[in-house]
Amino acid sequence: MNNTWWFQRFTDYAERAFLVEADTVYNYSALTARIEDYHAEFKQSGVQAGDVVALHGDYTLNGIAALFALFGLQAIVAPITSTSQAEITLREEAAQAKWRVQARKDLLTQQLAETTDPHDYVVRLKQSQHPGLILFSSGSTGTPKAMIHDVENLLAPFAHKRARRLCILIFLLYDHIGGLNTLFNGMATGAKIVVPPSRNADVVAQAIETHKVKLLPASPTFLNLFLMSGAVERHDLSSLRFITYGTEPMPDSLLKRIKEQLPDTALIQTFGTSETGITQTISRSSESTLIKFDDPNTEYKIVEGELWMRSKSQILGYLNHEMSRFTADGWFITGDLVEEAQDGFLKIVGRREELINVGGEKVTPSEVESVLLELPEIADCLVYGEENAITGHNVAAKIVPNGEHEPRKLKRLIKQHCRQLLSPYKVPVRIVLVDENIFGERFKKLRAKQS
Template identity: 45%
Template sequence: MNIKPLIANLDVFTNNPFLNTETHTYSYADLKKEVLRQLNYLKENEVAQHSTVFIQGDFSLSSIALFLALYQNDNVIALNTAANEQEMANKIAVAQAQYLIDTETAQIIRYPMSTQENPLMESLKACGHAGLILFSSGTTSEPKAMLHDLSRLVESYQHKRPRRLSIFLFLLFDHIGGINTLLNILSIGGTATIARIKSPDVVASLIEKYRITVLPTSPTFLNLMLISNVFIHYDLGALRMITYGTEPMPESLLVTLRAYLPHVKFLQTFGTSETGIMNTDSLSSDSLFMRFQEGDTEYRIVDGELWLRSGTQIMGYLNYSMDNFTKDGWFKTGDLVEINADGYLKILGRSKEIINVGGEKVYPAEVESVLMQHPQVKDCKAYGEQNGLTGQFVAAEVVLDADYGETSNDVLRAIRQFCREHMDNYKVPIRLKIVEAIRYSSRYKKLLIAS
């Protein structure tokens, strides 16, 4: 058997710790043993090379080993962490999966082979490469299925110098950010840490216990950590870098985080399921401006929208048109950006989330940044509501400090007045709603609120 470089790396790092859980630490030797066991499992169950295998479950030693075994076997791997049965059924159908393996139970289910294979799959198999299918949300409708050339994606992580970094594997297994973190760890011989429950207290306790140095996460989760006071209750002194992405960071939140963690470097990251994760540099830990490092990534800004073209972008959608791609390969991200004189970019927000007040654009993140400066606001979500005169007006949900000690109407009036003093009138929320908590997805990203 011709062992692929990523698998061969496991012998290079054999004595390094690979994975910390809440109760165990596993070495790279343990991972290699589990990969060989999974390869034998695939052989015993006659899982054919190049067939499509649907993995159900989040990160664990066995799921990571299965992923590597399928990669070694040149399979197409479809990933899913959601437990919703209808969503699973939708994704299995779109992927034309021939096998489902539940990593919790090790159960394998076979499906009949499709009579007509997708041309993209045929093209991938003709190259003899492994594949990766990532999905958009598909709870009630057919999800977008994005096909990556996994062999090419893995190759982009090779030739990195070994580094004994301890990195929290926070983002989900079926998220491009989670795959990016995993491949980075494997390529440098680093140590991953996972948690079954990603509450602020559990995450902070594991950072303290295992002296974790890098935390990739989202602004929403960082704010939940603030609300839970974990920066006070736990020793997070080992942290050296926090990378954040998936949604815009409110500027005032970054300022507060920096006050609690002055020794930590904050790095804005950017990527999409379609293009992969880009290598970025932040202007500084205090700044929301970033730039893309030289390499396989090109970018351009068209009418304020960021377009990307990369060497790790998808082969295509299995079930959708390529309308978001130009004929010459540029992906229209839907993210609106600002660029400064030195070429650094600032992500302002998604074009579909922009609030249009009488022709004036309002970005939810800038409203949230002001709201979160108010001493009685712990969390918030700004969004647009329909209005017959102006098209839309700004509304917001707010989570208040439990000890605000005034009637809710008095507090809301004070918050509105605070907003008027800190931003233009058309950006001030007309409607404020007090809620117990802001709704967010399993990826710790604020959920859209329907207008």
């Protein structure tokens, strides 16, 4: 383990601040000491190279140290953040985990019941003496797809990163490719990583103010909440130099409002999938949702308006699912629909599975949502398709009002606004006013099974 490039890098950063957890600041020397302690403890417990370990943790010193100690043992790690026993069971079974490690507070290692013969991908990693990482699809129903990465491939792009003096607030979850990418990038460059006590807008804003955070990675859904909550006005966010956003399409109207509220902050769109990893991108500007892929490790092409990708850091495969989204020559069919600009930039407009077919005309929810979010009376919205016996589908919208409004007047205002800016078939036929969240714990819109 001490011969790995990443452990040497952490050692070089010894006296730098590494992690702000609650009211405690740990430096990189505390991280390397904890990694070495856990490495010895795991070996004593019997964890071996090629073993699959379900790691229950978060962005704590313990959780991060356990992750890298297991990488150092060449184990295959399945990070799990869920507290639902049913979901935990599904994920541990999908990964065929041999060990369960609790690393949120005190370290607890438990051997699970013997599983069936290991999957071919697990055998391949063990033979290559490479650690592995298992991530899961975020589907809310059924068994999640277990995707297995070769960690050597996944971490390779970070080995060439230069040291920087950067303070990053980590937002996306510990078992999410975007969250792990932020963690790996920050650790490779010797960044100070701030873990907010919660993902409440004011708590995040206070953390930015207190620790002079320069980089905030987040989803468009959270950034909308950030603005609507008023947290931007209540806190000093002058240290914030960059906001990166991804995981779902950014409405143009929302991007405009963010830039108006934070004019000195650069807004950068990111892109990645759990299957192919995070791809380096260039945003045309902070006011534009157009991006260009600029990554020597990733190829892409557009097939009938859909983005296909192939990368050096993509998964070996699924442990529990067929590979129909991969072509025979290794292209991953992302399901993301794109529009091409003349200068090589692209616009991610939505998911193929979310397209609304209105009598043969295709509607992307993000286009309608961008128009709806122009209205100050709307705090948030979710556009989806409803079945229609004549046209196939109608456009429908769930609306979270901003303040108190008379329902009939608000619905009439929404219809008038949409008719002015959208083709008739794109105007929501049904409008439902709701006061509950229309997003999940990952701060992404919940589009599945709307009714």
